[in-house]
Amino acid sequence: MSGTIGQMAGLGFGLGNRAPYACDPGASRGRLFPEADSPTRTPFQRDRDRIVHSAAFRRLKHKTQVFLAYEGDAYRTRLTHTIEVSQIARAFARAFRLDEDLTEAIALVHDFGHTPFGHAGERALNAKMADFGGFDHNAQALRVVTSLEQRYAEFDGLNLSWETLEGLVKHNGPLTGPYAKAEPVSKPILDFDALFPLELDRFAGLEAQSAAIADDIAYDTHDLDDGLRAGLIDIADLRGLTLAGDILREVEARHPGLERSRLIHEVMRRHITRMVEDVIRTTAANLAELDPANAEAVRVAGRAMVAFSPAMREAEAETKRFLFANVYRTGSVRRVMDQAETVVAQLFDRYMTAPEEMKGAWSEAMAAAPALVRARRVCDYLAGMTDSYAMAEHRRLFDATPELR
Incomplete structure (x- = not known):
């Protein structure tokens, strides 16, 4: 433990109650660009604070979760979803005696790479980027925190600690090796890993695992809630679900x-x-x-430690299937999201042919840039937009813009 962190423990920062398998801020693997220790905050506290004060975090309040951010004040946005994930993840950190600041940081940053209009925008960008490595919101989140946030004098990005970056990239499990899902790893992740290795073949620490399962709990529950608010499903529809149905009958009886x-x-x-x-x-x-015995033992355990029981895992999968059939893929939602995909696709094409239409420094040196460079720049520009800004840009550049309602 560094002298600074040790002094902080003596000042009552609560570091002594951490379990041996938790990530230890005093033993952090550091940052891509070395920085002096803070006399008042652990590395993970600094990460959390940088995330909260970033422009990417503020933009989450105007990005779609399921229903468009301006369709109703009561629906979740990416920001309110992120706050809910953070609250649940911190409950796990408290229960397992993990590092709460690291858990919170990973939960708060996990959706930084999402596009305007939620998964509709992601589908549009992935299609447009098919010849240039595709688009993945998790890889985009890494780009945001390592390159696209340009606020600090000495480096691009937020210069987060190794453990926070590991959690961001691997919170859903290893990306390479025997325990990885059969999916290609996005080039932005591979490129950064070559520069600052994140052990892509290992599981992330328990803090990241807690944030990942908190994400599942939050959006399963709150997408049911928003679906009910939107009138896409009725309370009686929950009776056929193992988990929600049992709870509904319990509440009605009481x-x-x-x-x-x-x-x-x-x-x-x-x-x-x-x-x-x-x-x-x-x-x-x-x-x-x-x-x-330590966090390294968690990383090489060969399976996720933070998990549902088999019965709850099946009930959770059933809930997801219900949401896909009755909320995400209903005619009214798909109609709006198809239009949203068109908006993003048309903006991409316009910026590619007329990069001067992008604001600020985004259009600099674009005319002579190779197609890959132009496409990635346009993709970064679009991915960072809020729903409302994307709509305003489409109205500025095109004669007809759908209402998306």
């Missing part, structure tokens, strides 16, 4: 005749609690079985 808004809230809050408590029980058993 509170017969409860008005709809209260009934929905009672079901949703219990939905989160039931999933969180299942993860805590399952993970506690996994940790007791493995008994990892």
Whole structure:
């Protein structure tokens, strides 16, 4: 432990209660660009603060989660979803005695690479970038925090610690090696890994695993909630679901005749609690079985430690299938998202042929740039847009712009 971090522990920063398998800020692997220690904050606290103060974080408030950010004030945006993920992830960190600041940092940064209009924008950019390495929101998040945020005098990006970058890139598991999913690794991730190796064949630490499963819990529950608010599903539709159906019957038995808004809230809050408590029980058993001596033992365990029980895993998968069939792929949502894809695709084509239309320094030296460089610059520009800015740009550049409602 460094002298600075050791002094902080003595000042009551709560570092002594960390489990041996937690990531230790005093033993951080450092940053791409070395910086002096802070006398008042751990490396992971500094990461969290840099993330919260970034432009990318602010833009999340006007980016779509499922329903367009301006369709209704009560629907989740990327920002409110991110805050909810952070709250759940910190509950796991507290339960397992992990580093809460690192857990929070990874949760807060995990959606930085999302485009305007959610997955519709991602599909459009992936199609346009097919000849240039494609588009992946996780790789884009890495680009944001290592290159595209240009605020500091001495480096591009946020210069986050190794552990936060590892968590961002690998929170859903290893990207290479025997435990990786059968998917190609995005070039931006491979390029950065060559510069600052992130051990892509290993699992991430428990802090990142906590953020990943918190993401599942948050969007499963809150997409049900938003689907109910939007009228795409009815409360009675939940009866066919193992988890939500059981909870609905429990609430109705305890509170017969409860008005709809209260009934929905009672079901949703219990939905989160039931999933969180299942993860805590399952993970506690996994940790007791493995008994990892340190964070490195977690990384080489060969499986994720933070996990659902088999029964909850199946119930969670059932919920996802229900959401895809009844919310994400319904006619009204798909119609709007198809139009949103068209908006992003048309903007991409216009900027490629007329890069001077991009604002600020984005268009500099673009006319003579190779096609790959132009495409990546346009992609970065578009991916950073909010829903409202993308719509304003489309109205500026085209005669007809869909209303997306």
